[in-house]
Amino acid sequence: MPFLNRHLLSQLFRSLCRIFTLCLLLTLTVGCAANAVTPIDGTYRYKSPSADGIGKVYYGREIANVMGYQGANWLARPSRTAEERSDMAVDALMLKRNDVVADIGAGLGYISFQLADWVEDGKVIAVDVQPEMLALLEAERDRYGVNNIETVLSTEVDPHLPAQSIDMAVMFDAYHEFAYPQEMMAGIVNALKPGGQVVLAEYRAENPLVLIKKHHKMSQKQVKKELTAAGLTWVKTDDRLPQQHLMFFQKST
Numbered sequence: 722m723p724f725l726n727r728h729l730l731s732q733l734f735r736s737l738c739r740i741f742t743l744c745l746l747l748t749l750t751v752g753c754a755a756n757a758v759t760p761i762d763g764t765y766r767y768k769s770p771s772a773d774g775i776g777k778v779y780y781g782r783e784i785a786n787v788m789g790y791q792g793a794n795w796l797a798r799p800s801r802t803a804e805e806r807s808d809m810a811v812d813a814l815m816l817k818r819n820d821v822v823a824d825i826g827a828g829l830g831y832i833s834f835q836l837a838d839w840v841e842d843g844k845v846i847a848v849d850v851q852p853e854m855l856a857l858l859e860a861e862r863d864r865y866g867v868n869n870i871e872t873v874l875s876t877e878v879d880p881h882l883p884a885q886s887i888d889m890a891v892m893f894d895a896y897h898e899f900a901y902p903q904e905m906m907a908g909i910v911n912a913l914k915p916g917g918q919v920v921l922a923e924y925r926a927e928n929p930l931v932l933i934k935k936h937h938k939m940s941q942k943q944v945k946k947e948l949t950a951a952g953l954t955w956v957k958t959d960d961r962l963p964q965q966h967l968m969f970f971q972k973s974t
Contacts, residue, residue, distance in 0.1 A: 763903060763950055773934040779902055780947050785936035787850075787898045806962055807893070810922055811835045813959050813967055819843045820888040825880060825909065826850075826895025830858035830870065836891070837869050846887065848873045848880050878904040882912035889913075893922040894965075897939050906951035915974040919953055922965045931964045944968050 763780060770776030774783035811832070816822065816839040824833045827847035836845045847870055849855050855872045862870050875881050878901045890909045899905045909919060924931050926938035944966065945955050953970035961967070 765903075771936065774936045775900065777900065780943070780950070782897075782939070782943055782947075783936055784900060784902070785897045785934070787900070805922075805965065807832060807835060809961050810893070810965075810967055811839065813961060814839070814889065814891070814920060816840055816889070817843070821846065821886065823848055823880070823882060823887045823890040823909070823912065825875075825890055825892045825905075826898070827858060827872075828854050828895075830861060832891065832893045833858065833870055834861070834867065837867055840869065843869065843888075845870045846873055846882065847871070848875050848882070850875050850877060875905075877901050878908075880905060880908045880912065882908065884911050885914045887912050887914065887917060889918045889920065891920045891922075894924065894937070896921050896944075897923060897937060902947060903951070906948065906953075910952055910972055913972040915972065917972050918956070919948065919970045919972075921948070921968045921970075922962065923968070924965050928964075933964075939966070941966055941968065 766778045768776050768778060768783070771783060773786055775786055777784045814822075814836075816836070818840060819842040820840045821844045822836050822840055823846040824830075824836060825848045827833050827849045830847055833845050833847040847855065847858055849858075849872075852874055855874060858870075859872055862872075873881050877899070890913065896902065913919070921939075921944055923939040923944060924933045924937065926935075926940040926943070931938060941958055945968075948968075948970050949955060953972060956969040956971050959967040959969070
């Protein structure tokens with residue numbers, strides 16, 4: 722019996738070791754899966770959210786948190802013009818007086834009002850997913866009697882723009898927050914007239930001296946990857962801005 726007991730104890734010990742090893746491997750596998758580098762493709766995948774991300778990954782990029790209307794004052798900060806030189810960015814667009822331009826993620830209309838000065842005989846369509854933002858924009862528009870800005874409330878998956886209705890879509894520090902970039906870009910591309918352009922201004926992820934949260938910056942390589950996947954062709958990158966890429970893409974004719 723003593724021999725039998727030792728034998729059984731040995732078998733039990735080996736079984737427990739195997740169970741422990743399997744449990745450890747399972748734990749490591751699950752943990753790694755939750756935080757692993759996501760495959761680089763257009764499928765939405767999910768992981769544990771980072772501090773400034775939503776845990777949703779597109780082409781290897783974690784989508785950033787949306788700035789809510791509660792942070793609207795930051796969008797209208799007095800230092801913004803000097804920091805971003807949006808006047809130079811709008812100059813670079815080379816808009817015609819009769820162009821129809823969609824400002825996607827318009828927020829308070831910081832860019833929309835500058836665009837409106839250029840398209841006096843055209844129109845600016847200020848698109849945003851937050852009705853509170855659009856209400857603030859409309860109040861400012863009406864206060865100053867600007868008559869060529871129209872507002873559109875979008876959803877996270879649809880900009881709600883008619884097909885072939887716009888000459889250009891601009892996104893200033895907005896694209897990286899799209900919860901459904903694939904669907905939104907499909908809607909934007911559909912809204913472009915043949916030969917129309919999409920222009921993105923995004924803080925340079927390549928430059929560590931640009932003191933913006935990680936997921937609120939994008940590299941040229943990443944932007945090109947995602948927008949060419951949407952069916953657009955990269956035209957040029959304008960580097961005149963102090964902190965941002967200004968990237969031009971075109972819809973085929």
